Amino acid sequence: MAAGMIGRRGLVAMPFALAAAGWIRGAAAQAARPVVVSSKIDTEGALLGNLVVAALRAAGIPVEPRLALGPTRIVRTALLAGEIDLYPEYTGNGAFFFNRAEDPAFRNGQSAHELVARLDREANNLVWLPRAEANNTxxxxxxxxxxxxxxxxxxxxxxxxxxxxxxxxxxxxxxxxxxxxxxxxxxxxxxxxxxxxxxxxxxxxxxxxxxxxxxxxxxxxxxxxxxxxxxxxxxxxxxMRDTKGAQIVYEPAAVVRAPVLAAHPGIAPALAPVFASLTLEKLQQLNAQIAVEGRTAAAVAQAHFRSLGG
CATH class of the missing domain: 3.40.190.120 (Osmoprotection protein (prox); domain 2)
Known part of the structure; x- marks a missing residue:
């Protein structure tokens, strides 16, 4: 009886040990390769993408930038396919990713972020990091x-x-x-x-x-x-302030593949202060430096990141 129990435990333990070893090797391989950071092709997308790159590099996380990749459809498809690992997205687009455009949750900043984060984690194993409270609707x-x-x-x-x-x-x-x-x-x-x-x-x-x-x-x-x-x-x-919430809320947040975040847990603390700094007024100011003053998105992002102590 005891021998049988040992035998069964041995049969179970061996595949488990092999699986664990495989998982460890996979995590190590993920940690060894750079995080592929992308962004959308517009002015604000370039700004946000460059801020992400600056913050991750400062945290010692290896980065491969593929910025200004294209519009939402292109960048989102690349993330879902694992061709990129992280990019800044807007909470409001979740209403269309998941066919929830009439859901009142998407007309409030906090509930929009909570809902899209839950839906994307369940459906696609993607993690939405904390948002910037700046509504680009x-x-x-x-x-x-x-x-x-x-x-x-x-x-x-x-x-x-x-x-x-x-x-x-x-x-x-x-x-x-x-x-x-x-x-x-x-x-x-x-x-x-x-x-x-x-x-x-x-x-x-x-x-x-x-x-x-x-x-x-x-x-x-x-x-x-x-x-x-x-x-x-x-x-x-x-x-004109939309006091009654007629529009879906579009606040930017970094979206990352869960295995990448597990391999590089420093991503979240590196990006948190950056996105927390992006109020509506600050994001308008930074965008103006690019669109009105003619500075490059990379230069504006670096200057803002340095102002945060980075």
Whole structure:
């Protein structure tokens, strides 16, 4: 009886030992190779990607940068395929990754992060690290002189001004046509912006819409923007606050493959202070240094990282 028990334990223990050894070898191999860091192709993506690279290198973590890889679809696909290990993503995109665009959780910063983190860990073994509390969602901004003269600061104020017929908006076709954009503002705040007072510009470049408002091109005095656009302050535009949560919250966070994080546990503490430093105002300022002042994303990221004591 005792011999049989020993025999069974031996049969179980040997595969377990082999599996453990294999896991250790796999973890060691993962730790030995550099962390492949990527980012999206836009200005803010380049900034965030360079910040991640700077922080990981300062922590002694080997890094292989593959920045400005492409738009969301390309970078997300590469992460899921294991071709890259980490990149900065926005919480709000989780609403579309998991077909949850109507879920109210995605209209609050904390609940959006908690939900996408849980869904992505369960479905894809991906880990969302702590977010920056800087919402890069769709927004509407007014010329500063107009906003100050009319004491306009919120989307409630914007709705009243829209009905009064004093505004002319520059926006992309997607912003006008998507149920998640202008239509969501209209539903939430109970107004309808006259379509004959919208100048629809090709593409989704907010630099163009902001410039139209700032320079009063075609009588425009309001613009579709993204919350962290760098030129907002430089062009003296005032973003109307979305007090009722009409828009999904898009806050940036580093997303990493779980095996990579296990092999390099220093990733999380290295990135935490970086993303904590990125308030809405700070991210606007850093983006402005790239988009308005013409500095490179790498230079701006290095300077900001050094300012944090890195």
């Amino acid at each position: 769709w927004a509407i901004a007014l010329r500063g002189d107009l906003a100050r003269a009319g004491n306009l600061a919120t989307m409630e104020d914007f709705a009243k001004a829209a009905e009064a017929g004093t505004l002319r908006l520059a926006a992309s076709a997607e912003f006008v046509e998507s149920p998640a954009a202008l239509a969501s503002f209209e539903r939430t705040y109970g107004f309808r912006f006259p379509r004959d007072r919208i100048v629809v510009l090709p593409g989704g470049d907010t630099a163009v819409t902001m410039r139209a408002a700032a320079q009063r091109i075609s009588g425009v005095n309001a613009a579709m923007v993204y919350g962290t656009d760098g030129a907002i302050a430089a062009l003296d535009l005032v973003v």
